[in-house]
Amino acid sequence: MSVEEKKIFLASPRGFCAGVERAIEIVEISLKLFGAPLYVHHQIVHNRHVVEKFSSRGVIFVDSIEEVPDVAHVIFSAHGVSPQIKIRSIEKKLEIIDATCPLVTKVHLEAIKYSQDGFHILLIGHKNHAETIGTFGEAPDKIHIIENCRDIESMEFPPDTKLAYLTQTTLSISDAKDLITALKIKFPQIQSTGSTGICYATTNRQEAAAKIAQEVDVVFVIGSQNSSNSNRLKELAEYLGKPAYLIDDESNIYPDWISGNIRKIGVTAGASAPEELVTRTVNRLRNEFQFTEIEEMKIKEENIVFKLPQELLRSAQFEHRKRT
Ligand code: SF4
DSSP, rough: OGGOOEEEEEEOSSSSOHHHHHHHHHHHHHHHHHHHSSEESSOOSSHHHHHHHHHHEHHHHHEGGGOTTTEEEEEEEETTTOOHHHHHHHHTTTTEEEOOOOOHHHHHHHHHHHHHHHHHHHHETTSHHHHHHHHTTTTTOOOOEEHHHHHHHHHOOOOOOEEEEEOTTTHHHHHHHHHHHHHHHHHHHHHHHHHHOOHHHHHHHHHHHHHHHHHSSEEESSSSSOOOOHHHHHHHHHHHHOEOOOOOGGGGGGGGGGOOTOEEEEEOOOOTOOOOHHHHHHHHHHHHHHOOOOEEOOOOOOOOOOOHEEEEEEEHHHHHHHHO
């Protein structure tokens, strides 16, 4: 087979979603307005490169609000925080800038509404994921986290209990569907808002990854190990029978992965992975391994943009007026 036949299929949409774009812009603007050190509760988005770049510019990422000095500026990451962290931030007189993705906030609001209406909420998500921890905090005595079918099997409620389910935004669509089906069978009275909480970006990236996975011999997912939606893309490609690797960047590629009969490589990126890393990966595959043909397989246009937080816009306007 000739060298020219080696080909890369690029999934589209891939990479940054509107929530990640917004969170990163919030840190950029805050750095300009307030300077370093600037504190961010949790990684602003789950990507090593993004976090390292901001760290080098004086952003300090903390996993506990207690690590932030009183009266400092603190940004809440795109994954959202529990009300307990908000309360503690107010007690510490912190200047809060909330970069929670509006689609995560939507899930929080649904959890609050259901709990106020007397429902127990079955939250499908990963127990240790920042987003699920934050949502759980909205009603810890009413929310029950479900990770798998075993959790559903072991769960019991009296038949007249009002139940509703919600989901983390970055789950596998098919796993969530299976769990929702199991919930409906076990608890026929269970209610929902009509759609899962899985966001548009997660859905589109999984559909695009599934399309390229059908065409290729191996799939590379660019994203960090702690990125939930990136891990789901890798699992999806594997489920479709293709070897798949989650890589932070092009330097993680082992030549063995693409030796022998590998002629077609699929490349996608999780919602928190910068496009620059896709370019670098494609360049290495092209220059070092002669995958010279490139085809983008676009399944959908994305043009969603989320507004910046009002408090940040007000601060920016205030600073602008001071200078002019
Ligand atoms: S993956 Fe979805 S929920 Fe998460 S930041 Fe992006 S748009 Fe928001």
